[in-house]
Amino acid sequence: MNLTLQIWRQESAKVKGKIVEYPVQDISPDMSFLEMLDILNVRLITDGDTPVAFDHDCREGICGSCSLYINGEAHGPDRRVTTCQLHMRKFKDGDTIFIEPFRADAFPVIKDLIVDRSAFDRIQHAGGFISVNTSGNTQDGNSIPISKHDADQAMDAATCIGCGACVASCKNSSAMLFVGAKVSQYALLPQGQIEATDRVQNMVSQMDLEGFGNCTNTGACEVECPKGISLENIARMNRELIKASIKS
Amino acid sequence: MSDILKSSIGRKIAMAISAFFLMFFILQHFAINILSVLDPNLFNEVSHFMGTNPLVQFVLQPILIFGVIFHFAMGFILEFKNKSSRSVSYAKNNGNANSSWMSRNMIYSGGFILVFLVIHFIDFWIPELNIKYVVGDSSGLLEDGSGYRYFEELQHKFVPLWRVALYCIGFVFLSLHLLHGFNSAFQSIGANNKYTNSLKGFGKAYSILIPLGFIIIALFHHLNH
Numbered sequence: 001m002n003l004t005l006q007i008w009r010q011e012s013a014k015v016k017g018k019i020v021e022y023p024v025q026d027i028s029p030d031m032s033f034l035e036m037l038d039i040l041n042v043r044l045i046t047d048g049d050t051p052v053a054f055d056h057d058c059r060e061g062i063c064g065s066c067s068l069y070i071n072g073e074a075h076g077p078d079r080r081v082t083t084c085q086l087h088m089r090k091f092k093d094g095d096t097i098f099i100e101p102f103r104a105d106a107f108p109v110i111k112d113l114i115v116d117r118s119a120f121d122r123i124q125h126a127g128g129f130i131s132v133n134t135s136g137n138t139q140d141g142n143s144i145p146i147s148k149h150d151a152d153q154a155m156d157a158a159t160c161i162g163c164g165a166c167v168a169s170c171k172n173s174s175a176m177l178f179v180g181a182k183v184s185q186y187a188l189l190p191q192g193q194i195e196a197t198d199r200v201q202n203m204v205s206q207m208d209l210e211g212f213g214n215c216t217n218t219g220a221c222e223v224e225c226p227k228g229i230s231l232e233n234i235a236r237m238n239r240e241l242i243k244a245s246i247k248s
Numbered sequence: 249m250s251d252i253l254k255s256s257i258g259r260k261i262a263m264a265i266s267a268f269f270l271m272f273f274i275l276q277h278f279a280i281n282i283l284s285v286l287d288p289n290l291f292n293e294v295s296h297f298m299g300t301n302p303l304v305q306f307v308l309q310p311i312l313i314f315g316v317i318f319h320f321a322m323g324f325i326l327e328f329k330n331k332s333s334r335s336v337s338y339a340k341n342n343g344n345a346n347s348s349w350m351s352r353n354m355i356y357s358g359g360f361i362l363v364f365l366v367i368h369f370i371d372f373w374i375p376e377l378n379i380k381y382v383v384g385d386s387s388g389l390l391e392d393g394s395g396y397r398y399f400e401e402l403q404h405k406f407v408p409l410w411r412v413a414l415y416c417i418g419f420v421f422l423s424l425h426l427l428h429g430f431n432s433a434f435q436s437i438g439a440n441n442k443y444t445n446s447l448k449g450f451g452k453a454y455s456i457l458i459p460l461g462f463i464i465i466a467l468f469h470h471l472n473h
Contacts, residue, residue, distance in 0.1 A: 006339070006340075008339070019339050069338060071340060071342065072338065072340040072341045072342030072343075072345070073342050073345055073346065077345070098339055098340035100338055100339060100340070103334055103336055103337070103338055104333060104334050105332075105333055105334060105335055106333065169346055171330070171343065171347075171352055172330035172331075172333060172334075173330070173333040173334045174256075174330075174333075176256075176257075201251065204255050204256070204257055205255065207256070208255055208256050211333055212256075212333060213256075213329065213330035213333035213334070214256045214259065214260060214326050214329060214330050215256070215257075215260060216260075216326075216330070216351065216354065216432065217351065217428070217431075217432040217435045217436065218346075218347040218348070218351035218352055218428075219346070219347055219348075219351065220343070220346040220347040223345070223346035223347070224346050231435060231440060232440045232441075234435070234440075235435055235438045235439065235440030235441075236438065236440075237257070238257055238260070238261065238435075238436060238437065238438035239438030241252060241255070241257050241258075242252070242261070242437075242438060245251060245252035245258075248251075
């Protein structure tokens with residue numbers, strides 16, 4: 001396959017970026033999208049140019065490192081996959097592919113296609129955890145009865161890898177699917193209910209401080225989420241916040 | 249409790265509550281207006297009751313005006329805030345791949361509804377206030393005293409084709425706004441459960457049938473004046 005790549009290049013957060021065109025040849029349809037970018041980078045390095053900077057780590061859809069807004073969609077045109085799981089067979093020979101960073105003011109560009117997603121870490125630090133007694137008298141989690149339905153829903157919410165596709169896809173750069181998933185995974189389990197009031201209030205408060213936009217329920221986040229996190233989690237977070245506000 | 253009103257989710261819930269109120273108002277407005285097609289005398293009676301009842305005039309009407317202003321003002325404020333959360337736009341964005349046009353353009357459908365409402369108020373509400381509270385005539389009667397004036401005034405308003413066309417376009421935008429807004433309001437208050445799919449069906453029916461009914465009323469009076 002021969003393709004034309006339109007890639008966002010930006011030296012650093014302090015300088016303005018622009019789209020730069022790169023033709024690539026002899027791309028196998030069986031390559032992953034990141035392997036295609038590796039090939040481009042090898043060529044750029046050989047030619048003495050600066051390679052395109054992009055985030056990646058596990059390359060098997062688990063770590064949430066890879067991002068990329070490909071042809072107008074987070075993680076590209078395929079569903080329920082991260083960019084590292086996207087294959088070139090999803091494109092046609094001769095295609096022009098736009099590759100941009102996840103855009104949100106809360107995710108500032110570090111370089112080229114790499115953005116700073118530490119806002120998610122700060123939201124997690126604000127309440128995305130349970131406090132466990134580690135004195136040696138900790139109750140075995142397996143001894144606490146949990147209904148299968150709740151356990152399944154908590155596990156579904158916990159599959160969020162925090163990649164930020166929800167923010168990138170949302171026209172408002174809202175992080176509510178991410179925060180909703182993190183609030184839900186604990187709210188659904190007995191262990192998480194003790195700190196539920198503080199958790200939802202602190203996480204929502206931190207989310208607002210980070211400058212993410214407001215959710216208008218377009219549902220784009222749910223469609224583009226590589227893990228299929230459902231909008232039910234945002235509804236649950238809203239309920240949790242109403243409950244917490246009444247309690248406190 | 250006051251903290252929730254300062255949060256992004258609190259504002260979203262406030263938008264949803266004002267939306268519920270407005271959707272209920274639209275339904276009762278339609279229920280009264282359809283009487284003008286089915287039974288003009290009953291329409292006159294109900295209009296006179298609504299126009300002269302102190303509870304409706306001095307309690308419900310101010311609440312309605314507050315609800316309308318709040319919904320529009322909060323909508324514009326949130327849109328401005330949301331737009332400012334992404335200062336660099338995408339060179340290529342495929343919104344149709346993951347969301348409906350209606351959901352992405354609530355500000356435009358809402359903006360047109362606002363324009364329509366201003367015209368609607370100038371057409372009906374301000375003259376009504378003028379007759380009742382400036383001229384001081386709360387009788388609701390025609391000048392010759394032969395009966396109530398409401399049905400006749402309504403028919404007279406829908407004589408010009410341009411006004412009928414404008415109202416029809418306004419109702420189309422209302423439908424587009426409701427097609428996303430109806431279910432979005434339920435999601436905002438946290439109602440996403442086993443009844444959601446059925447509610448989506450009901451929401452679609454409400455969003456299409458009520459504005460369509462208003463269009464039929466406008467056309468009916470234009471063609472039967």
